[in-house]
Amino acid sequence: MNSAEQQKMASLDRGLFFINYKSAEDSLSPPHVTVAPAEGHERRMEIILHPDATEATLREPNSGLVVRVNTPGTLQVRVQPRSFGGSQAAVVRIEPINAGRLSTNPSNGIGLHTLVATEGLKLLGHVAGRGDVIVGPNAWIAGPTAPSRVEGVALEWPDKPPGVDIRYAVQFANGQAGSGRMMPLGTYAGTRGQALPLTGVVLEMSGTDDLEFVADAGFLNAPTLHAVGKRVVLSGPTSREPLVGLRIGIERIATAEQIAPPAGSRKPAGPARVRVFRSRLRQANAI
Structure with a gap:
């Protein structure tokens, strides 16, 4: 493995899987995601590309490909920065494509419900010049393609699981009444x-x-900020930059699994994170 890349090995059962490059920390220069059978597993699976694609490399978020696994095998997912010293942080989902009814056997079943934790979640944002805008989970209010001042937000989740408590606060540069409440x-x-x-926006979750x-979140004249956790704080470099884009989702936490780099390879400079989620009943993998 090249020292400037991260990799994850995912064990797959027989079936059909969608490799979904979901998001990247650096939206302006996202890393490349390449998938391939692990060494020795080439005959166990095949990679199905888009008709216009020539290689199994996903070059930006919201792209994907399909892997057909004939016998259980291991898939290698590699994330490479777009340029020297670039970001290596990406979220990749391995989603089973079910041919029939869902199995309820936890030892080998596939549970697609693990991907719909945010079903029914809605984000309202009051956008300058547009008024109230309402979107679903993981969709932008304003954002990279249409940045505009966001002056207020609200979260609604009618199908929230019992016992889960969600609170949030907004912040203003001038200490306006209500800031931080x-x-x-x-x-x-x-x-x-x-x-x-x-x-700024602060999100907190408890009870789960x-x-x-x-x-x-996008802030004026600042890179897009990506955050994951039960408590999330979103603000610009100086905490005074206006919010000009926001999207929020809620997902199931994957079990962390650290993959050791091959002997002799250098640790890449700077922070790097690759999150690969494998959607299985009671089981998910991530680095």
């Missing part, structure tokens, strides 16, 4: 029609060990 689910936090952009926030 934690609000319960369904409550609007912010202003309307006062030209007061948010400069299985779920976490996955959030992205």
Whole structure:
């Protein structure tokens, strides 16, 4: 393995799987994701590409390919920075494509319900010049393609699991009344029609060990911020930059599994994280 890349090995049962390059920490220069059978497992599986693709490399988020596994084998997922010293942080999902009914056997069944933790979640954002905008999970309010000041937010989740408690707060650069005050689910936090952009958002979750926030935020003249966890703090480099894009999702926590680099390879400079989620009943892998 090249010292400037990260890799993950995923054991797959017989079946059909969608390799979904879901997101990258650096949205402007995302790393490349390449998949291949592990050495010695080439005859156990085949990679099905888009008709216009020539190699099993996904070059940006929201792209994917299909792997057909004839007999249980191991798939290698490699993440390479787009340029020297670039980001190696990416989220890749391995999602089973079910041909029939879902199995309920935890030893070998596939449970697609593990991917829909955010079903019914809605994010409301009050956007300057547009008014209230409502989107579903993992969708942008304003954002990279249409940045605009976000002046207030609210989260709604009618199908929230019992016992899960979610609170959130917004922050203003000028210490406006209400800045930093934690609000319960369904409550609007912010202003309307006062030209007061948010400069930060705090999300907190309790009452569950299985779920976490996955959030992205854009601040004026700053790189897109990506954060994951039960408590997420989103703000710009100086905590005064206006919020110009926000998206929020809630996903199941994958079991961490650290893969040791091959002997003799250098540890890559700077932080790097590759999260590979394998959607199985009671089982998921990540680095």
